[in-house]
Amino acid sequence: METYFHGPITAICFLSDKFLCYAQGSHLVLLNISHQRIIDRRQVLPDGRRIFGVSNFVVRHNSERRVVLVFGERWVSVSYLTSLMLPELQQIALIRCSDWVFDVCFIENDDNSCFLVLCAQSHHACEVFSVNCTTQACQFTTRLQFPFEEITWSASIYVDKTTETITLASGCYSGNIKLFLFEKSLLEPLNDSKLYLSEETSKSLLLKGHRGPVFRIRWESTGNRLATTADDRCIRIWKKSTMEGVYFQQQVVLWDSTSRIWDLEFLPDDRIIAACEDGICRIWNISDEKCSIRLEDNYGMNVFCTSSWIDHRFSCFIATGAADSSCQIYRLEDILRRQTDRYSTVFELPCVEVTTNTSLKYNLWNKSQAGIKKGSSYSKESVKSIRWLSRESLMIYTDHNRIYHVGVWKQGQAWKQTWTLLHHVEDKILAPISMTFIKHGILIGTNCGQVLIFSLLDIKRHVEHRSKVDFVLRFKRNSFQATRKGAVMNIFSSFEENSNELLSQQEFSMREQIFIVTPDGCMFWYHLVWNVEEDVLEKVQLQYILKHPCKDGLFTAMCFHSKTSAVVCGDKKGKIFVFIPLQDIDSPVLMPIHSLQLHSDRIHCLSWIADNIFLSGSVDGMLFWNLFTNREDYQVQALCQRKCFYKVATVDKFLKDSTNRGLFLVGFHSKYLTIWDIIQEKEVISIDCGGWRRAHDVWLCSNEFMICFTRRGQLVLRYECFEDIHSIVKTPSNGFHGMRINHILMREWNGVLNLLSCGEDTMVRNSVFCTQTHEMCSLQILDCHISGVQCCAVDEEWLWTGSGKDQLIVWKKATVNSDIRYSQHIAQSTCHYYHKKDMYFGTLDKSQRMRFVNKVTSIATQRVTSLLVLPKHLLIRRNTLPCGILHSLIFVTRSDGSFALNSLLEEPKESNKWTIHSLYRFNVSQFSILCSDSLILPECLQTDWRKILIFACNTVGQLLIWQLGEMDLENPFQVVNEFSKNSIVISDLHQGAIHDLHVSLLENNDVLVVTGGEDQRMNSHLFHLDATSIEERPILVKLHSLVPNCGHSASVTAVWTDGKVIFSSGADHKLIIWEIKTSSDNGQSNIFLQPCKTVVSNVSDISCISVANDWLALAGSGVEFMKWK
């Protein structure tokens, strides 16, 4: 059976500087590093066993040839790698050891006739096998049993070629590490195949220091040092103290990780890399015991393995493999270089006297005044807003109504700065409130509605001549009264969209659109003409007044679509408005032609990333990709959304990098400032700003950025160069859920398999598995849930997802023709995407969900455990209700044993306004309902009160069955009564919980109910539909049970059936395919089950089976695709 596993990468190994192999489940994958292409994928261990380790060894007489040893559980596979140019694995032996293998090693004989394979095992044993090079026959040679009595967790072998000795290091459950040193001659075959070694025949040493199980032991390639890690979460390096014998002393202890470490690898220049449970790879300098570098490129938890390679140019490559099924390859030099280009500096703001009145005197940070305390006549200024003009100059305005220009540059190694006061007002009415750029100047909005314009030309000159300290700045100042309706709350310009080339070519006159926001819900659109030659403002003309529908509405963000002159605005309550200047209307007042409630809080930034797609970021921490239909109706649709920051954060600013087409996002959570790479979907950097005030700004160019943030009286500048932290190569899959998958839905669609997966990592992923190339690629991440997503249900148009914290979200399908990001990966040009329509909490009210993270509630939040989309055409006669149009109907079961019927309503008057409406809730069981399924009755049996059957199971082995007929939506209580009246409860179907349930209608209209339970059983029951029953009571009559007397050895957690075959799978990692057979004796047809195939899967924690035509997907910790037909 063809199987393809996408899940944790458990072992990784470089074959050369061009090829890498990694183990994903039972598959060994060969990756061409330079082409980023998978060239081979195969199972090497029998029965689909998981691979735990891969290592390769150079054959002495043939440098082109490699021996690749792969091990997992009790098996070791020995293969030749034929060529380094076109590598191909050729398996020559498969070894079964008598115990679990923790490490393997390879020793060549002197005469090249055969080589030995050493397998370090649990129970402090080592088995030796010899492989003949010519005949390729593999033979058991001997077993070395070392005297020690502790449970082993890890082991590692080192072969010293000069002294012909072998050292075996065994890590124990208690934290002890036992070293055994023995002569190579012991490996010769003996008559007695088992060799019990005493303390005399082997020298041994006990290394004490760790606490808890020793997870990993690694030898340095010279054998002089040993690195170990255990549950105490530190790394201990042990150094050889004498040349002879086995004497090791602890050299250093490396601390930093508070999570467990799964793998270690020595790097050149006295460094060591560790793969940690928290998803971070850490690199330590062993000499100064400092963890200098953290690589955080993986989703979710667990980096399982790491490997390194030094090529002929002595540059070191590092590869890491993680639970999110992606591996990353770095060049060590790149990582280190980034480390050196990092700079941070603190500038004291000029201190000012509070009592000063008209004089423009200020002190250019005289250090002697830095210590002045509060209460004196001096007070520290604090920065209210910052804007970068270029890498070397920034504008700030302070709470003392001063506007400064600051030049900051690096001269040699030292950082220098100049401060220039541009403007200062005593009058609070003239205080600066907002700031923006145009090409040739800076616009500053003040408290009284005036706009000040400073020419940039002088600043440009200033930057060029910054070395002359005595250079005096004179800023030409213009101003105009923009509004008489109060302060300029916000000011925007059309220029901001492409502001990177700020000080570039000259033109004679510039036209700019500027937008001025007043507190009464208006935005004034001005047309501004700038005379470039004379560097003066030529003309300011009011174009339009854009009105917010509410009088107290406030626009907080806007973006200007230059092609259509459409203005998209966001307000403080998360709404989006579209304004279009219409030619045929005389009045300058514009009302929005489209509005959409997008975010739940203030929108901070809007930015175009393509002609018809713009991004929006808000204080609620969400980032939306929005589709703008710019042809006729100018509508906005939210395409997909993302919570970029781990904690609740504010999305504050977009940064565009024109040189390498990067797009970044700046956000805050508590005192951290985080930059997120939108294209790569990962965090670039996160900086602890201390107690920040909201006055950050970031300037960014291709590979470096400056961050500026303030504390009272201080301006902190940080310079970072981040170009090299991207890994040079990633696996094509581009990452998957880093945690367990709770539910999947797979559907075939134009030759590709579309997969919707709900992860414990709070994400729903929409991805595609190509059945030809067997590669998976991600289309979209639906990220709106605040806890692990439990289940999903889908119909033609809608996708429902439910999660812990009782959250239910509905998404609408959209077909997008040109996807900007992923279209190159997929053969088809169109794909289905989903965008959020509404969100519903069962037990949380609105105030709780806003600050869910901190809130302690006395009301328990339940989990949504399963979802069923009900066929609304059968159940509801009239779609149109007084309160709206009903679009979809969903059945929700929850962990408190209740079910609910929810509907999706579209408001009749306001199109695009959707609500999830709870029709009713009913408590049916005092135990959690874990799974449910529905069945549409055959038409001959349908009546008005009986259209579908709903099945559900709970944690005490009960099966609940209801029938549901036509509903009168205006009187839902009637339905509840019917529901409770017409139920059947079948108890003791299983001992303990029933984990999964699937129902199918057989050809003779009998119903097959398949359940999988905690008691290791997969039960199937046949029910007969009683057509004679005309009353409103259930019509199911139990015929008989098909209980196989063999099957799984652990709880059955996923089942599926189509009436002909049954798939069942569970904690024992086995997928059993059963066939439903009929035999007839004595004229009576008998139905029985026959196990037809058993497959061992690599998915642990199996949660769900989904089937689409020939393909089957098993989900859990990873996904396994199988072609079962």
Place this chain on the structure above:
Amino acid sequence: MGRTSKDKRDIYYRKAKEEGYRARSAYKLLQLDQEFNLFKDAENVVDLCAAPGSWSQVVSKRLRELRKGQATIVAVDLQEIAPIEGVTVIQGDITSRPTVETILKEFENGMVDVVLSDGAPDVTGLHDLDEYIQSELILSALNVATFLLRQGGTFVAKVFRGKDTCGVFSRLSVFFENVTLAKPRSSRNSSIEAFFVCRGYSRPSFWQPTLFLHKDASIEVVQGSEIEQECSSQETMTVVMPFVSCGDLSCYDADMAYDIDKNYLENSRVTRSLSPVQAPIHAAYETALARKRSAKQTT
């Protein structure tokens, strides 16, 4: 497992704090006892891998209820255990001979009636390895149990059910007349854990208890048939392990979240969160955490 995922704090977590148990696992033993009546004839009980001591708490409480005056309870673990009333605490490795000798010294009046083992490795997320280490732990606990148990004694051990469970099952079946898998309702359905309840210990004639761990407790019996091999291979399992779900239907559901009010209102001391009954004395990773904390404070 299945469609359930873990909620960190459930009803048993809260109840354990209210009732003074050191861990929620106490309810698992209570429910196992409810089903199997483990301590009916028991006087001498050994609790292996006992930290933090919740099972010993239950044993001591139950034996007091059954008015066993001369009962001896010994709790053993690698880690420190805070003192428990009526329980002798031994800190030591159960796979080492001195520890077993110290345990045996405690029982002057003969052999042990019940051996409990609730030990589990820290799970790594890759269940293959967890299950293997767990079965190693069971086998070494079994090794100790064969030293200690009287004829007809009882052995209870935690197991992670997976591929090789029936291998462990058949080994246990060699030593005990009646081996049952049990899952208490207080054990979450999202967890793969279950308990082997082995009753009626009878030492096979070939078996001489030894502490040489590598002489596998049952290797003489099963080596030929290689049971664990069969179980993980392509053929379907033929041995059906008896399974019991214990704890009555009136008890709480571990997979459900309950409103706090409902349980606390009858209790006068309505507190939002209770402090743990017994904080970990000496966790392996405490230094790592402490260092991290102090590093954060200094910067």
